[in-house]
Amino acid sequence: MIMHSLKTKTTLLLNWYANPYHTPIFAAKALGFYADEDIKLAILEPTDPSDVTEIVGTEQVDIGLKAMLHTVAGHAKGFPISSVATLLDEPPTGLIALKSSGINTFHDITGKRVGYIGEFGKKIIDNLAQHAGIDQKDYQAVRIGMNVTDAICRDIIDAGIGFINFQKVELEQLRGDVNFLRLDQLAGLGCCCFCSIQYIVPDKTIQQQPETIRGFLKATQRGAAFTTEQPDEAFELLCQAKPQLRNELYKKIFLRTLPFFSRSMLNVARDWNKVNRYMQHLNIVDSKFDITTCYTNEYLPVVPYSDTAPIACCI
Amino acid sequence: MIMHSLKTKTTLLLNWYANPYHTPIFAAKALGFYADEDIKLAILEPTDPSDVTEIVGTEQVDIGLKAMLHTVAGHAKGFPISSVATLLDEPPTGLIALKSSGINTFHDITGKRVGYIGEFGKKIIDNLAQHAGIDQKDYQAVRIGMNVTDAICRDIIDAGIGFINFQKVELEQLRGDVNFLRLDQLAGLGCCCFCSIQYIVPDKTIQQQPETIRGFLKATQRGAAFTTEQPDEAFELLCQAKPQLRNELYKKIFLRTLPFFSRSMLNVARDWNKVNRYMQHLNIVDSKFDITTCYTNEYLPVVPYSDTAPIACCI
Numbered sequence: 001m002i003m004h005s006l007k008t009k010t011t012l013l014l015n016w017y018a019n020p021y022h023t024p025i026f027a028a029k030a031l032g033f034y035a036d037e038d039i040k041l042a043i044l045e046p047t048d049p050s051d052v053t054e055i056v057g058t059e060q061v062d063i064g065l066k067a068m069l070h071t072v073a074g075h076a077k078g079f080p081i082s083s084v085a086t087l088l089d090e091p092p093t094g095l096i097a098l099k100s101s102g103i104n105t106f107h108d109i110t111g112k113r114v115g116y117i118g119e120f121g122k123k124i125i126d127n128l129a130q131h132a133g134i135d136q137k138d139y140q141a142v143r144i145g146m147n148v149t150d151a152i153c154r155d156i157i158d159a160g161i162g163f164i165n166f167q168k169v170e171l172e173q174l175r176g177d178v179n180f181l182r183l184d185q186l187a188g189l190g191c192c193c194f195c196s197i198q199y200i201v202p203d204k205t206i207q208q209q210p211e212t213i214r215g216f217l218k219a220t221q222r223g224a225a226f227t228t229e230q231p232d233e234a235f236e237l238l239c240q241a242k243p244q245l246r247n248e249l250y251k252k253i254f255l256r257t258l259p260f261f262s263r264s265m266l267n268v269a270r271d272w273n274k275v276n277r278y279m280q281h282l283n284i285v286d287s288k289f290d291i292t293t294c295y296t297n298e299y300l301p302v303v304p305y306s307d308t309a310p311i312a313c314c315i
Numbered sequence: 316m317i318m319h320s321l322k323t324k325t326t327l328l329l330n331w332y333a334n335p336y337h338t339p340i341f342a343a344k345a346l347g348f349y350a351d352e353d354i355k356l357a358i359l360e361p362t363d364p365s366d367v368t369e370i371v372g373t374e375q376v377d378i379g380l381k382a383m384l385h386t387v388a389g390h391a392k393g394f395p396i397s398s399v400a401t402l403l404d405e406p407p408t409g410l411i412a413l414k415s416s417g418i419n420t421f422h423d424i425t426g427k428r429v430g431y432i433g434e435f436g437k438k439i440i441d442n443l444a445q446h447a448g449i450d451q452k453d454y455q456a457v458r459i460g461m462n463v464t465d466a467i468c469r470d471i472i473d474a475g476i477g478f479i480n481f482q483k484v485e486l487e488q489l490r491g492d493v494n495f496l497r498l499d500q501l502a503g504l505g506c507c508c509f510c511s512i513q514y515i516v517p518d519k520t521i522q523q524q525p526e527t528i529r530g531f532l533k534a535t536q537r538g539a540a541f542t543t544e545q546p547d548e549a550f551e552l553l554c555q556a557k558p559q560l561r562n563e564l565y566k567k568i569f570l571r572t573l574p575f576f577s578r579s580m581l582n583v584a585r586d587w588n589k590v591n592r593y594m595q596h597l598n599i600v601d602s603k604f605d606i607t608t609c610y611t612n613e614y615l616p617v618v619p620y621s622d623t624a625p626i627a628c629c630i
Binding site: 018058 | 321322323324326328332333357358359360361362363366369370372373375376392393394462464465469554555556557558559561
């Protein structure tokens, strides 16, 4: 028996531990924007980001966050999920290594230990190596999740996949000069849209609570506008909810992340098409896969909302 | 349609963000103890601890962690939950204030701002004040959740409820000398069992996955034994999963928490009875409430398990 009658909260499962990426959501909550939509938002964090797709896909939460690549892969696996909006547009993703590691080009991974996040990161590394003519036995792939900085500091890996605005900033602060090889450039993709972070929902939420999705996205877009327009205040609101983030490192990560917050929150068809071709290339989906089933902009506000600049933004 | 066929993971929702309290669980996971029981454990963290009872109570996760007091209160509200084991026995809880605040006895809250965690913390503060002959209008109660240290540092409150092994340690590190007034002594309770942290499960988990509960508790007890017997190694395993905890402050919190980990993990009838009387006193449950419906030791291993000392522990 599911105790529907006692459920009062809408659950949101983040893609990673709560961090500056999620400022628009924490700002919206602190400013009462969800309450304005009659939504009591319970924000949950995964300890292992690789758990998120299944938990959203098996309808154990109402809404989740996950990268575009994982949304497509989850859909292809049979999870009934769709992206209803974008949190972060194309955060540049790459191979991170200390300058002292001697890894200056992708060919330098020969003889090295390369950290990857999860199953798809492994496919990406192996595919890049194949194209570069590097045999799989000439480097060691090590699954380290999102903790690339810690894994390099612990000398578990020589290089690993991370974000220019996050783990690169962390590693620089802890250990000094860092090299960063953009995956999109290595793979000839043109952008890092495969790492764009999406708001994903199971079909059950769409069927049973469409108005909750609309209200959630309206409130979140107000939070995104506040974040980009009043960043210092927004970061303070994040820190009030998560005091562990109140330090210079996370402030720097926040400032480096600001340009990547999607203000329109729109799903961009060009990016989904590009990711679809890349996923086909990696043999994660087949050539008949219909990418348009993975996303919809139907639940986004028609007019982007800004509390501080409500009129004439396009004049 | 719930996608049961695609569900492979057992979800555990912690009582708070992942921190040294949860070392037995992270140690058990890293050491493969859950895998030994065929359990893929997905550990989730709440951003707001006040969300946990409802999420477990509405069967959105398989297992949760929550204080004894909240387990009783949730049960009384109609959530079909029971405690199946204990994580932390009676962590001393109290009113925390900087020495410089001038709050040396409970009477000194007069004219001050007092932080509380959630709805039951407010009842406890008000009840203590009533017994001390302090009028509710002579102090200001401020809901601040678990973030008492940050709220004191931000000058939002003068004192607040927290743990001797956690927020008191944090505040001392950040701001110097701290006063700590134990709630159990103020209330004449004799112990802080109302704050003991329990493993709670919804009835659905008991009905559909009793062997999962048994396997989870067996693996977790191995993790608890490892934590108390090899604390440095256990803390390192926690930090590998959560590198943000790799600092001196969390190491100190871990060391101060060690004595409170339950090694037997048993529910203690004496404590449940005491909490029942206290909850009746606070008018949270009525005098007919049957406390024995709130807990069971049926799923715990018959013989406590230790990997390092498997024999003769009682000789």
